[in-house]
Each structure stands twice: as C-alpha cells, then as structure tokens.
Amino acid sequence: MNRDTDVLVLGGAGVDTIVHVPQLPLPYADSYMIHDGIRTRAGQTGDFMSLGLAALGLLTHHLDFLGDDPEGDLVRALHRERGITLTAIPQPAGTKRAVNLVGPDGRRLSLYDSSRGHPDDRFPEAMVRELAGRSRHAHVSITQPCVHALPVLRETGVTISTDLHDWDGENPYHEPFALAADVVFVSAARLADPERTLRRIAERGRARAVVATAGAKGAYLLAGGELTPVPPAAPPAPVVDSNGAGDAFAAAFLFGFLRGEPPRRCARYGALAGAHACTVPSTRADAIDRETLLARAAAEPEEEAAPVTGP
Structure with missing residues (x-):
C-alpha cells in the first residue's frame, strides 16, 4: 500500500475554555472578574499535534471521536481551515472538552471533562489498519480508546510515538502506550527520578528515544543508552502561556525523526518549537512553521552536551 500520509494522529480532539486567572493556585473566593475574557477554542493534544506537524509540512491525518455539537x-x-484531514467518528456523549486556568506566568491548570466517552468506545479496526497502512508514522494520544488501537498499529509496521504527559511513572494506565511506542515523550513534572523512568521505558519497551520535557529547564533525552540534557531554547518573544508547548516539542521532534535526523538534532528542534509555543496566547492555535524552525536551528546551533552519568 502506498504510504501517502506522513503522520496519522489518533485521539486528543476537543475544545478548551481558557480562563486567565490572577494567580495559581487560585485562592477561594465567591467570584473573580476575568478582564481578559473567557474564550472557548478548538485544540486539545491531538489537535495541537496535528497543527504542529502540518505547519512543519508533514501530511497529517487526524482520527478521533467527535460529537454532533458546537464543540465538534x-x-x-x-x-478545515488548516487543511488537515480529519476523520471524525460520531460520539453520542459529545466532544471532549476542558477548562484551562492560565496564570500570569503562563502556567496552566487543566480541568478535563471525562464524561465525553464510554469505556467500550473503539476505533473500527479496519479503519485503523487502512489509515495506518497509508502512513509513515502514527502518534497515539493517551485518551480513551487509543490504547486498543496499539496492537493493530504494530501489525501494520508503522512506527509509533506517544506523549505520556504528566505521568508519575507508576500509573498502570500509561504503560501500554509507553511500551508500544518507538518514540516516547513524558513531562518530568511528576517524576521523582526522571532517569530511572526513562530507562525503565527503554528497557521494558521498544523505544528508540525517550524524552522527558522539563519546561524552562529544557529536557532529557535517552537514546542509544545515553541520557543527555537538552538545553532550553530562548523564547523569541515574551512567554505568555505554556499550553501546547509539549505538543509543539513532540511535533518538531517527529519532524526531525521522519527526516532521519539524529536524536539530539530532533530534540533541538523540539526545544525551539516548545519555546515558540510559549509565546503564543492560549486563545490562539498557531504553530511554528518549517522555514522558521530550520532558520532558528541554523542560527542557534545545537550545543554539545555531555551524557548524564548519574542522577
């Protein structure tokens, strides 16, 4: 079968309602006046991945459940506006949605509505097999029901990536994703020992590269048995919101991965894209484009980083 799609993105479609709050955590009060407005826009993790990949020139196909509702x-x-192919399976429970509280420093607290789905939801196996067979790579969100698609994806021979987000390294829900993927992303925010978690993923699964993103501290890359610190990139403008930075990092890393770039160069692309995303207000859904990413990578060549030999 002709692989005419670069990346198949599974899951993670939905809408976010953005609320800028005076501080996080938000102290209890009867009410707050939100002078910046409260806005609802399309864009959860699968949407942001699709946008990021498409902006980098990768042909992207997004598959998920959507409701027949205003959010959908x-x-x-x-x-449609960004020219990304979307296959939407009807979801009677409605489109996934969340509320993001965003503090003045750009940090966010997300409240996810977990009622927009059913435990027995499944992507049609024949559909997954057909779409994966036409794709060079599949990125799998950890939203339900993506875990059930993993065996079918593996059978098609497509390479797989996933983002475990703020995994604590212990919750068993995330393990099937971590162990089935060739490239694994995870936030270091809740990891007591990031190196231990990354090495466990690599030893127990099939990952060629495992990345723990650490916000303004950069990231850690495990590839070829070596753990290497990834320096943070300087944001090109003031930081206003961290929403979507992890998805931007992952999309740019995969851009390099699919070009056959070495892991450190892929991680450098990720750092640059993540820094760019932090300068985009959460009410917008914009991503760094290929020309800008490559120009910034050329202007800020990758720093030599010594492997980490201990905690």
Missing part, C-alpha cells in the same frame, strides 16, 4: 463544529472548522 469548532474542531472540524479548525482542521
């Missing part, structure tokens, strides 16, 4: 219409419109 926002998601469909976003994909």
